[in-house]
Structure formats: C-alpha cells, structure tokens
Amino acid sequence: MSVHDYLLYIIMPILCLAQLFILLRFLKGPQVVDRIVALDLLITVGVAFILIFSIIVDNSIFLDVAMILALIAFLSTVALSFYIQNSKKDD
Amino acid sequence: MIFSTLGALFALIASIGIFKMPDFYARLSVTVKAVTVGIGFILIAVSMYFVDFAVTTKSIAIVFFLIMTSPIAGFLVGRVAYLTGAKMWKFTMFDDLKTDIDVKKKEIEEQEKASQSEQAEKKDNTEQSDNL
Numbered sequence: 001m002s003v004h005d006y007l008l009y010i011i012m013p014i015l016c017l018a019q020l021f022i023l024l025r026f027l028k029g030p031q032v033v034d035r036i037v038a039l040d041l042l043i044t045v046g047v048a049f050i051l052i053f054s055i056i057v058d059n060s061i062f063l064d065v066a067m068i069l070a071l072i073a074f075l076s077t078v079a080l081s082f083y084i085q086n087s088k089k090d091d
Numbered sequence: 092m093i094f095s096t097l098g099a100l101f102a103l104i105a106s107i108g109i110f111k112m113p114d115f116y117a118r119l120s121v122t123v124k125a126v127t128v129g130i131g132f133i134l135i136a137v138s139m140y141f142v143d144f145a146v147t148t149k150s151i152a153i154v155f156f157l158i159m160t161s162p163i164a165g166f167l168v169g170r171v172a173y174l175t176g177a178k179m180w181k182f183t184m185f186d187d188l189k190t191d192i193d194v195k196k197k198e199i200e201e202q203e204k205a206s207q208s209e210q211a212e213k214k215d216n217t218e219q220s221d222n223l
Contacts, residue, residue: 014099021106033172063149074160081171
C-alpha cells in the first residue's frame with residue numbers, strides 16, 4: 001500500500017466524516033454563533049482537505065489556495081461576529 | 092503518513108466535539124484548539140513529503156496564520172455570544188465575566204449618583220444666593 005492509496009482510502013474518508021459532523025452542527029445550530037463557529041471549522045477542515053489533495057496529486061501549487069482560504073476563514077469569522085454585535089446594538 | 096493520520100484524527104475529534112458538546116462555549120473551546128493542532132500535523136506531513144524550501148516556507152506561513160488568528164476569532168465569537176445572551180450549560184458553576192460586569196455597573200451607578208448629588212448641592216447653593 002503506497003502513501004497515495006493510504007491517503008486516498010483512509011485519511012480522506014476520516015476528513016469527510018469530520019466535515020459531515022460539522023455540517024450537521026451547521027444545519028442544527030440553535031444560535032447564530034454556533035453556525036459561525038461551524039462555518040469557520042468547515043473552512044479550516046477544508047484547508048486540511050486541500051493539503052492532503054496536494055499530496056495525492058503531487059502538486060505543491062495547492063498550498064497557495066490553502067493559505068488564502070485560511071485567511072478568508074479568519075476574516076469571515078471576524079466580519080460575521082462584528083455584524084451580529086452591531087445588529088444587536090441597533091435593536 | 093503518521094503525521095497525516097494524527098492530523099486527520101484531531102480533525103475528527105474536533106468535529107465530534109462540536110457535534111456532541113452541550114454548550115456553545117464548550118464547543119468553541121474544543122474546536123478552536125483541536126483543529127489548529129490537526130492542521131499543524133497535516134502541514135508537517137506536507138512539508139515532509141515535498142522536501143522543498145518553498146513548500147516548507149508556505150506551510151510555516153499557514154501554521155503561523157492559524158496560530159495567530161484562531162484564538163482572536165474564538166475570543167471575538169465568544170464575546171459576541173456572551174453579549175447576545177448564549178445559554179450556558181445547566182451545570183456551569185462560575186460566571187466570572189458576569190461578576191465583572193456587575194462590579195462595573197455598580198461603579199457607574201455610584202459615579203452617576205455622586206454627580207447628581209453634586210449638581211443638587213450646586214443648585215441649592217445658587218438658590219440660597221438668589222434668596223440672599
């Protein structure tokens with residue numbers, strides 16, 4: 001069993017399971033903040049997905065995508081939390 | 092191989108944590124840390140697979156971003172959740188921020204009272220001088 005097979009048949013399903021649990025919490029989340037944390041986590045596990053994919057296809061260019069996605073995750077979390085805070089203030 | 096396994100397992104643990112935990116704050120504290128460690132392990136695996144200077148630099152940059160930003164994001168989301176009134180777990184015993192906020196409110200009320208009484212005294216003085 002080569003490294004590619006191991007990553008493709010064992011690591012990728014584990015990450016898919018993780019994405020599934022986080023997606024369930026994202027759909028279920030009783031409050032908006034739960035959904036924000038779930039979204040942040042979805043993007044962060046997506047970064048892990050992209051990294052494993054870059055090993056499988058043997059192409060290191062995907063690391064740039066992972067870096068940009070990690071930054072976007074932080075920005076979206078901060079923007080959404082500020083939005084909720086200010087919208088509560090106006091009530 | 093070993094590092095990617097560890098990273099994937101950490102991501103799985105974090106996802107189970109966010110799904111099963113009873114309380115928003117517990118979910119936040121579980122997920123932020125575990126996923127950061129998981130991504131760190133996967134990045135070690137990547138930089139061991141491509142033995143290349145550019146790849147290692149990029150992976151160090153990604154780890155740096157994640158370690159810098161995830162606690163800030165967690166802090167902001169937790170603060171917003173507290174201010175918008177997220178419910179705590181029913182067995183939560185300590186709420187330190189609430190006592191802090193109560194102390195601050197009391198201080199502000201005392202200051203307002205003091206300023207009001209000062210203004211009243213001033214008014215009394217002006218009335219007395221008018222009478223004189």
